[in-house]
Amino acid sequence: MIMKSIVELLKNTFLFNGVDEKEIKSILKRYQYSIAHHNPNDIIRFRGDHINEIYVILEGFLVTEMLNNSGEIAKLERLETGEVLATAFIFGNHRQMPMDVLAKEEVTLFILDKENLVELLTENKIIMNNFIADISNRTQYFTKQIWDNFNNKTIAEKLNYYIKLQKNNTNVITLSNSVKELAEKFQVTRPSLSRIISKYIKNNILEKIGRNKYKILSQNYFQ
Template sequence: MTDYSQIIKSPLFQGIPEEECRMLFSKIHYQLRKFEKNELVVQGGEEVRYLLVVLSGSVRGEMIDYSGKTVKIEDIEAPRPLASAFLFGKENKFPVTVTANQKAELLAIPVAEFLKLLQLNTRLLRNYLNSISTRAQFLSQKLHFLSFKTIKEKVAHFLLQQAGEKFHSFDLKNTQQQLAELFGVTRPSLARVLGEMQNDELIKIEKKTVTLLDKKGLNKLLLNG
């Protein structure tokens, strides 16, 4: 059964009343797909033929770098869409391989049917344009992040980005294992770098709180890189 109350929480359908959403979906063909934990959702390089929206659970996007390592790009929680920026264009292929983190249900709307929805509802069209613009900005930041060569540079960039210009401390939401996957390194390697940065009095970590003791020093790591 289609849960329209969950669909309208998605960034793409936000602001559209539930009854209006129900009416829109009555005019198109779509599917609800269920996946088990660690089940493949889509393979990287596969043609994007559907708009996919995570309705429950979460999935992860991963890619293999030139050294053969699997690098996690991000986790996609419900009710976010997948690869919405790749629905149209010449190279409309999934940029990453997507796998279920846990039991998950996804809404699948064929591209042609989604195009009908965009023509029927201007709010949905505006949401979609905002979504792909935000995605383009995220990918730009990710490319910048991947340009750093050493683990220490990546960690410094991440910490500075999390704290922002105005603050010197923040609560870390990720575990060390999650951060290691984000950086494409092993957990011991990440722990060693964090230990070195604390010994150099660049940062201080107390439980989940990270304090940047020397922002200039962290920025210097990036400039020297």
């Protein structure tokens, strides 16, 4: 990949947000980095792998997964183009990947090792602030996720909260995830979630009008 393409892609990433093109070019000349390409379903890192670098997603997207004690796969996070992987894991006493990382489509990664990263953060305050903001955002995200998943909400309560967030003025919601993916997000079984949705349809709370698309018949139910 030629430098011009890398610069254009880096400009649109979270880590390099606010850094001008001239400075990015200078950084690429002064710091050692690597570019990695992965195919769909490639496992980029396994849980337990030692981490000594960060990964900036230039193209494509990744998902992080973890195998729970019952043998089921829990999907933790989806990382889109422009986001950074491993900012929270590269420092600390135990620099290990806590989950598996998979490519879900063709992915291009910009990789910077810890030594070069530390020098870059020391030199560039914009990138340093972006890096710290990324760690902070992820901490807040996972704290909220833990709270939402483990505060004893029933399946119906989790579904109600999800629908409340998806509502629009036309009273039509589209489940952006399939029932299977939504069940994984809620960390419940697919049949259990399907039963709740079927019950809502039977009780005229929801009406199915298309693939993963529902009309809200009872607005008060999702206040």
